[in-house]
Amino acid sequence: MAPNDSAGTDTTATGGSGAGRRKAARYIVPVAVAGVAAATIGLVPALASSGDPELPKIGAQELIEKIAASDTQRLSGTMRISTDLGIPSLGGLAGAVAGGGQDGPGGRGGASADPKDRMTELASGTHTLRVAADGPGKQRLSILDDAAEYSLIHNGGQVWAYDSESDTAYHATEARAGKHADKGAGKDAGRKSAPEGVPTTPKALAEQVLKAAGPTTSVTVDGTAQVAGRDAYRLVIKPKQSGSTIASATIAVDAENGVPLKFTLLPSAGGKAIVDAGFTQVDFAKPDPSLFTFTPPKGTEVTEAGQDGKADDAKAGPGGLGDLIPGAGQLGAGDQGVKESRVIGEGWSAVAEIKVPGAAGLPAKAPEDAPAEVRQFLDALGDKVSGKFGSGTVFKTRVVNTLMTDDGRVYVGAVTKDKLVEVANDAS
The missing domain is CATH 2.50.20.10 (Lipoprotein localisation LolA/LolB/LppX)
Structure with missing residues (x-):
């Protein structure tokens, strides 16, 4: 019909x-x-x-x-x-x-x-x-x-x-x-x-x-x-x-x-x-x-x-x-443990920017002493990226993607990897 x-x-x-x-x-x-x-x-x-x-x-x-x-x-x-x-x-x-x-x-x-x-x-x-x-x-x-x-x-x-x-x-x-x-x-x-x-x-x-x-x-x-x-x-x-x-x-x-x-x-x-x-x-x-x-x-x-x-x-x-x-x-958990956060944009292309206490990013790969299932899970998600923001890792799924920069910033949203990099560059 x-x-x-x-x-x-x-x-x-x-x-x-x-x-x-x-x-x-x-x-x-x-x-x-x-x-x-x-x-x-x-x-x-x-x-x-x-x-x-x-x-x-x-x-x-x-x-x-x-x-x-x-x-x-x-x-x-x-x-x-x-x-x-x-x-x-x-x-x-x-x-x-x-x-x-x-x-x-x-x-x-x-x-x-x-x-x-x-x-x-x-x-x-x-x-x-x-x-x-x-x-x-x-x-x-x-x-x-x-x-x-x-x-x-x-x-x-x-x-x-x-x-x-x-x-x-x-x-x-x-x-x-x-x-x-x-x-x-x-x-x-x-x-x-x-x-x-x-x-x-x-x-x-x-x-x-x-x-x-x-x-x-x-x-x-x-x-x-x-x-x-x-x-x-x-x-x-x-x-x-x-x-x-x-x-x-x-x-x-x-x-x-x-x-x-x-x-x-x-x-x-x-x-x-x-x-x-x-x-x-x-x-x-x-x-x-x-x-x-x-x-x-x-x-x-x-x-x-x-x-x-x-x-x-x-x-x-x-x-x-x-x-x-x-x-x-x-x-719905809020921003417990987050030093500073804001939402960039709105609607379906909105991206949350979060600054992690201590300005420490996550490693690009899982620690060698982590359980095998955890290493497989994290290593399968990460892509190294760089731009005006410096460098970092994009952890990707088919829905929500997360860019974690090496200086401790996090960008997350239901947006593509390219969109995350674009937002991080514009915010730098």
Whole structure:
């Protein structure tokens, strides 16, 4: 079907946001979209469409508002997620950083059932998942392997994770549940807040898109699709600026209830999708309550949050699965440990300049005594560059690139290597 509509969406549609927050949102959305999309749009992968249904015409503004107005909080289904960030597989890296070799539980390099270790697996490769949600207080996500399953269950103030391959479990108590419950009842009681500016629901993502839309962004409705047997509109978001690593983000939106069903992120350099995530099967009926209960099988090794020195209750108890997507937390972490920082430009070509305390850059290659997985990971990313700024190393992925100069400056953004060098030269 031919495109239905094109819109230069106005940021005032969201209301109540100051100029500073809009500018911040315009920077956050392009950078966050790859890491957060899997959480907000679904923790899901992409599937083939089965025809283009005939649907009433709808404008881009109206479709975004339909997402924002959706109150669907119950669903269950199966998804596939394919992620190609242009980095080595993170499966072994998490274990190496945790201090293991290949002798940890289940042969996973020392990694436990801790979600902080295991959810990094979704940052590369193709995975099949089962998901279920019954309001903001009950979610379940399971990563299915050939002969094993890893499940993450959130129920009220309790979070359980279980790895059937290694027969290990992880348990955390949501420390803030009581505080939230005291402040108010209703569907959001007991829910942990996400970092500022990081969307964790389809509604929150739609609000961020509205804030980010403007002179730097094209938002259109580009026909229809059918995903998991459901009719959907295709919302396409494209940068108008040059230099971005992102070509477009496409969201398939359920025509009936406004729930995002599929998300595809394409790189400006061409090639396969960076993220291709979508439902293969979905049901919006109330899920079986037993999905959100868990008792460790007899003999299971259980780790309580904080026992391994890496987490405590306040940090480990997510209010939703989106908190555990790799990279999402760092985007809202602020500038702790940073001597001076600023954002150069805006929208999709915005670049953050950071001056590191001590004016010491990182070495061009990983230390020889670092674990093999860490050396492989860092060495695969780095390119030596030079210019008016001096010399440095660009650590590259297909989405976010980082230039670290030898005198301790850092330039990072969802922009190409050439754009980073250009910004560093202009800032010198």
